[in-house]
Amino acid sequence: MRRAVRVALIFEREHLVGVSGGKRNGLRQQVVLSGVGGQGILFLSRLLAEAAIACGFPVLTSETHGMAQRGGVVVSHLKVGGFDSPLVRTGRADLLLVLKEENVALHREFLADGGDLIVNAPIRPDAGSGVRVHAVDGDALALSAGVPHAVNLILLGYAFARIGGGEAGGFFCAAGEIRDALSRRHGGSGSRLAASLSALDLGIAHGTW
Amino acid sequence: MSDLILMQGNDAIARGLVAAGCAVAASYPGTPASEILSSIDRWRKKCGATMHVEWAVNEKVALEIAYTAAIAGLRAAVSMKQVGLNVASDPFLSAAYLGVTGGFLVVSADDPGPHSSQTEQDSRLLAMMAKVPVLDPASPAQAMSLAGTGFDLSEAFGVPVMLRPTTRVCHASQDVDAPPFLPSVREARFVKDPARWAATPLFRRKLHDRLAEKIEAIASWPATAPIRVNPGGSPAKAVVASGVAFSHARELFGELGISDRIALYQVTQPYPLHAAFIDHLLETYAEILVLEESAPVIEMQIADRRRVRGRMTGAVPGTGELLPEIVERLLSRFAGLPVQGRTLSTGGGRGRRPTLCPGCAHRSSFYAIRKAAPAGIFPSDIGCYTLGINLGAVDTVLCMGAAVSQAAGFDYANRLSGKQVDIVATIGDSTFYHAGIPPLIDAVVQGARFVLVILDNGTTAMTGNQPTPGSGIGAGGEITAAIDMEGLVRACGVSFCRTANPDRLPEFVALLKEALVHSRERGVAVVIARQPCAMVAFAAGGRDPGAIAITAECNGCRHCVDRFECPSLVFDEAANRVRIDEMTCTGCGVCVHVCPTGAIRSA
Numbered sequence: 001m002r003r004a005v006r007v008a009l010i011f012e013r014e015h016l017v018g019v020s021g022g023k024r025n026g027l028r029q030q031v032v033l034s035g036v037g038g039q040g041i042l043f044l045s046r047l048l049a050e051a052a053i054a055c056g057f058p059v060l061t062s063e064t065h066g067m068a069q070r071g072g073v074v075v076s077h078l079k080v081g082g083f084d085s086p087l088v089r090t091g092r093a094d095l096l097l098v099l100k101e102e103n104v105a106l107h108r109e110f111l112a113d114g115g116d117l118i119v120n121a122p123i124r125p126d127a128g129s130g131v132r133v134h135a136v137d138g139d140a141l142a143l144s145a146g147v148p149h150a151v152n153l154i155l156l157g158y159a160f161a162r163i164g165g166g167e168a169g170g171f172f173c174a175a176g177e178i179r180d181a182l183s184r185r186h187g188g189s190g191s192r193l194a195a196s197l198s199a200l201d202l203g204i205a206h207g208t209w
Numbered sequence: 210m211s212d213l214i215l216m217q218g219n220d221a222i223a224r225g226l227v228a229a230g231c232a233v234a235a236s237y238p239g240t241p242a243s244e245i246l247s248s249i250d251r252w253r254k255k256c257g258a259t260m261h262v263e264w265a266v267n268e269k270v271a272l273e274i275a276y277t278a279a280i281a282g283l284r285a286a287v288s289m290k291q292v293g294l295n296v297a298s299d300p301f302l303s304a305a306y307l308g309v310t311g312g313f314l315v316v317s318a319d320d321p322g323p324h325s326s327q328t329e330q331d332s333r334l335l336a337m338m339a340k341v342p343v344l345d346p347a348s349p350a351q352a353m354s355l356a357g358t359g360f361d362l363s364e365a366f367g368v369p370v371m372l373r374p375t376t377r378v379c380h381a382s383q384d385v386d387a388p389p390f391l392p393s394v395r396e397a398r399f400v401k402d403p404a405r406w407a408a409t410p411l412f413r414r415k416l417h418d419r420l421a422e423k424i425e426a427i428a429s430w431p432a433t434a435p436i437r438v439n440p441g442g443s444p445a446k447a448v449v450a451s452g453v454a455f456s457h458a459r460e461l462f463g464e465l466g467i468s469d470r471i472a473l474y475q476v477t478q479p480y481p482l483h484a485a486f487i488d489h490l491l492e493t494y495a496e497i498l499v500l501e502e503s504a505p506v507i508e509m510q511i512a513d514r515r516r517v518r519g520r521m522t523g524a525v526p527g528t529g530e531l532l533p534e535i536v537e538r539l540l541s542r543f544a545g546l547p548v549q550g551r552t553l554s555t556g557g558g559r560g561r562r563p564t565l566c567p568g569c570a571h572r573s574s575f576y577a578i579r580k581a582a583p584a585g586i587f588p589s590d591i592g593c594y595t596l597g598i599n600l601g602a603v604d605t606v607l608c609m610g611a612a613v614s615q616a617a618g619f620d621y622a623n624r625l626s627g628k629q630v631d632i633v634a635t636i637g638d639s640t641f642y643h644a645g646i647p648p649l650i651d652a653v654v655q656g657a658r659f660v661l662v663i664l665d666n667g668t669t670a671m672t673g674n675q676p677t678p679g680s681g682i683g684a685g686g687e688i689t690a691a692i693d694m695e696g697l698v699r700a701c702g703v704s705f706c707r708t709a710n711p712d713r714l715p716e717f718v719a720l721l722k723e724a725l726v727h728s729r730e731r732g733v734a735v736v737i738a739r740q741p742c743a744m745v746a747f748a749a750g751g752r753d754p755g756a757i758a759i760t761a762e763c764n765g766c767r768h769c770v771d772r773f774e775c776p777s778l779v780f781d782e783a784a785n786r787v788r789i790d791e792m793t794c795t796g797c798g799v800c801v802h803v804c805p806t807g808a809i810r811s812a
Contacts, residue, residue, distance in 0.1 A: 085456045
């Protein structure tokens with residue numbers, strides 16, 4: 001029995017596993033990003049994660065790699081605020097960004113009741129009741145703007161325009177903080193940054209009229 | 210701006226290793242471990258450390274190189290996926306007996322799920338068999354800190370240590386506070402001791418006893434002891450969790466409000482499980498639930514079958530990933546709460562199947578193989594080209610290098626039945642160097658009759674374009690010697706070895722037919738299908754959308770869609786014809802040769 005008391009002292013300790021407090025206390029946001037290989041899903045989730053860190057939030061993301069990359073389904077989970085698990089449970093996402101319309105059926109169940117679905121689709125798809133659906137033909141916009149690989153940023157810009165962001169609610173950060181994150185990624189200048197920013201702005205413009 | 214940076218789990222492991230003074234690192238790429246070595250090289254450059262960093266030809270070689278540095282007194286690490294540990298298992302088990310003098314970390318990344326692996330195996334079981342302690346991180350931040358702890362543990366006891374992250378740690382990203390780099394001041398100094406380093410069976414028996422003693426001592430090492438993360442109170446129930454299952458559980462404890470009713474323990478060293486912890490658990494709790502991936506490693510070390518629930522008792526699903534939805538259900542049931550939450554469903558199905566990239570030359574090779582050997586048997590191997598299964602040109606996939614041995618095996622089996630069937634095996638360049646050479650030598654010596662197509666795209670594409678021994682570049686982009694593949698194939702005794710570009714489809718089909726004639730009459734023929742990976746070529750600006758057009762002659766026969774399966778050829782059901790998806794088309798033009806009616810043209 002003496003031994004049991006001693007070991008209890010060893011094992012009954014608090015320890016910290018990578019959870020720290022955020023600037024805006026209590027904010028917790030779960031986002032699922034869905035598309036197919038080559039659309040820049042991972043780029044988009046890292047961009048959002050970097051913006052979250054710049055805003056002072058703890059962040060966790062989870063990606064699918066490997067076989068899925070070759071044209072198959074790619075899904076990325078992003079959790080901003082005090083979380084431990086890197087995965088979003090079904091029915092818990094505040095926001096679902098879908099870069100390939102066919103994935104709506106696949107990942108719709110992640111969305112919480114009352115959540116927002118942002119989808120790259122020419123016509124508003126049926127996503128059932130209880131969620132807000134925002135559709136934009138990102139492919140057509142990207143092709144007409146001559147940036148076929150920037151659909152991801154067009155959709156992100158559109159999402160910001162539709163649901164807002166920052167202190168006012170909506171996204172955990174404002175669109176300006178995405179611009180800053182893009183600028184840091186591209187080293188502050190250059191034609192790639194300009195192209196990325198204009199794709200983001202194109203999406204914002206289409207979401208605001 | 211904060212000092213925290215976003216790090217992927219693999220990047221964090223790499224930072225932890227370099228910061229702790231790792232001097233030698235070797236790896237063979239494999240998802241989910243692939244990014245570790247490239248990150249090590251990046252951190253090495255950032256901190257100006259003197260290190261040897263290499264992509265080895267396979268995992269066995271990688272482990273032997275790093276291990277040797279560790280018996281010369283340096284800190285060294287080898288990284289691989291769980292399937293790679295099978296390849297390296299021979300030196301791994303032996304290294305446990307002989308031990309190390311410098312710190313030696315074997316990073317074996319598991320893939321519960323499995324998302325991109327042949328098996329769901331748990332590396333911790335192989336560590337148990339080898340009697341090697343294992344550390345099981347729950348997050349990228351913890352993986353980073355356990356890399357340093359692993360070196361300390363390894364040096365404290367003179368044993369190799371396994372760090373076993375899983376996909377959800379490797380490919381999760383998190384804001385982490387990175388440790389500073391400690392300059393390594395050690396010098397390699399190998400102390401000769403043949404009784405140990407070249408031990409014969411008599412000494413091995415003694416080394417085994419010594420290893421067993423070390424493992425017993427490690428089972429009470431304070432730095433890796435399990436910890437209760439919600440102390441206080443005297444609950445009758447406890448949850449014991451490791452890896453990312455712990456992270457799911459910790460989050461759910463808060464959401465379900467069960468922290469004051471159930472104790473939650475994190476185990477970071479699942480093997481050997483701390484002996485006093487086992488006593489503590491069994492003396493304190495009436496019921497214990499164990500959550501771990503994938504095998505019941507912790508559970509089997511807690512001997513009481515009446516009070517412990519887990520994978521062995523059927524309380525936890527015996528296979529597959531422990532998704533947070535599953536953990537929620539298990540915790541609710543364990544706490545006596547109503548089971549909430551939506552049931553898992555597959556939604557609208559599994560979605561589109563993965564396929565070779567637009568512009569990928571493997572597609573041309575597979576199309577040509579089916580043209581040249583319509584009734585053939587097609588053994589294949591591990592890599593992007595496994596997706597040739599969609600094109601009907603991959604019949605078997607077993608493990609690295611098996612395409613060559615299976616091709617030979619099919620020929621021997623057919624021969625016994627008095628048959629000859631055309632056999633065309635496919636293997637990537639990286640896989641060929643990894644495990645294809647010994648079976649090729651064997652096939653030549655045994656007089657096997659088949660065609661081996663080496664799909665040489667100059668890179669290890671599946672795992673993110675790491676170099677191969679033929680690439681002529683190293684892990685840090687430095688120039689290295691490049692292996693001459695044709696010379697190597699000929700040196701294996703192959704008399705027919707020809708190289709061609711598979712995108713020149715008609716010529717390539719003719720070459721395969723020639724190789725088949727050779728194989729029927731004279732044994733193994735090798736065709737090297739050489740064309741750079743499309744991901745590399747087109748990322749460099751080689752894309753030419755609008756180069757291909759579908760003419761009015763398209764009659765909707767679907768041949769190109771079903772048999773060539775390029776994602777840029779889209780079948781328009783309403784119009785009953787094919788159109789080109791300019792969002793993805795690279796303009797490679799191979800499909801021009803595929804259409805039976807000539808309706809695909811270069812514009």
